[in-house]
Amino acid sequence: MMYSSRRRPVLYFKEERRFLSGKCTVYKLFGLCMVLVLVSLLWLQLSCSGEMSSPTHEDRGAPQRPAPPCPLYVPADDPASAADDPSWGPHKLALVVPFRERFEELLVFVPFMHTFLNKKKIRHKIIIINQVDHYRFNRASLINVGFLESGNDTDYLAMHDVDLLPLNEALDYGFPEDGPFHVASPELHPLYHYKTYVGGILLLSKRHYHTCNGMSNRFWGWGREDDEFYRRLRKAELQLFRPSGITTGYKTFLHIHDPAWRKRDQKRVASQKQEQFKVDPEGGLTNLRYQVDSRQELTISGAPCTVINIKLECDQNTTPWCLLG
Secondary structure, three states, rough: OOOOOOOOOOHHHHHHHHHHHHOHHOOOOOHHHHHHHHHHHHHHHHHHHHOOOOOOOOOOOOOOOOOOOOOOOOOOHHHHHHOHHHHHHOOOOOOOOOOOOOOOOOHHHHHHHHHHHHHHHOOOOEEEEEOOOOOOOOHHHHHHHHHHHHOOOOOOEEEEOOOOEEOOOOOOOOOOOOOOOOOOOOOOOOOOOOOOOOEEEEEEEEHHHHHOOOOOOOOOOOOHHHHHHHHHHHHOOOOEEEEOOOOOHOOOOEEEEOOOOOOOOOOOOOOOHHOOOOOOOOOHHHOOOOEEEEEEEEEEEEEEEEEEEEEOOOOOOOOOHHOOO
16 A cells, blocks of 8 residues: 655654554564665656556557657657658758857757758758857857868858747758858848848858958958858859748848947058958968867756857957957
């Protein structure tokens, strides 16, 4: 007979005086305690392993896998099953996010994009390139670092802002075989609508990105690096593609950046104002200088991502505006 764990054992023993009477009372108490302990441990083990639930009709014929230890977290999507499913396609996306001190946005971005890409069956890994040095933010250099650190298991990349979330599931994040694909095109982006805009979200094969020598490292602070990269695409004679058939207009994306809370670094120091409109004919992947400070594998609301903390290097003779005066 099983008794509730809320009842104190001493009350039970006082009521059963005949059971406790005799010479072996101490041994009986010890044995009864051991039985209760063993029963409790067995119940806990069965609860954690899931063996207390009977298998369904479909599961009875399948081989049973050993249950993982408790506690258990079951992800929504099994990476192993995705790797074996040919419907996911042969390509894998490196979603590169240049980042600094925008953790509130990151907590929203990573699980959102992981779910979005899984629904579209896009193999991917999210790589956060976190700038931890004392220089001004350099989005282009961080994307260059993401390209070099993305690993050999990916064959194309998304240059993706952390504050821009796709709301329309018809948007294509697949492999851009024919040429660079600008997901956040001017007719869809909530803020930037000029024809040569290629920022926000841009997909390229690694081969095409290498052909462009990456992005220029001269742009410290906010803005203009995308415009210079557009000229690189034209110089490399790469055709730019954009979405078609999207009817949601400027509501296609959610822009979660709050300008009142986070001011953009739009200052122009020394000769930066004149230099920002020039083409960088040599710089890019070939003159990128950085150090990897650390790597961290994180899971945010069940979504995995890799955070690479890096320190950029700046030649103050050529770009003195990497430091604010």
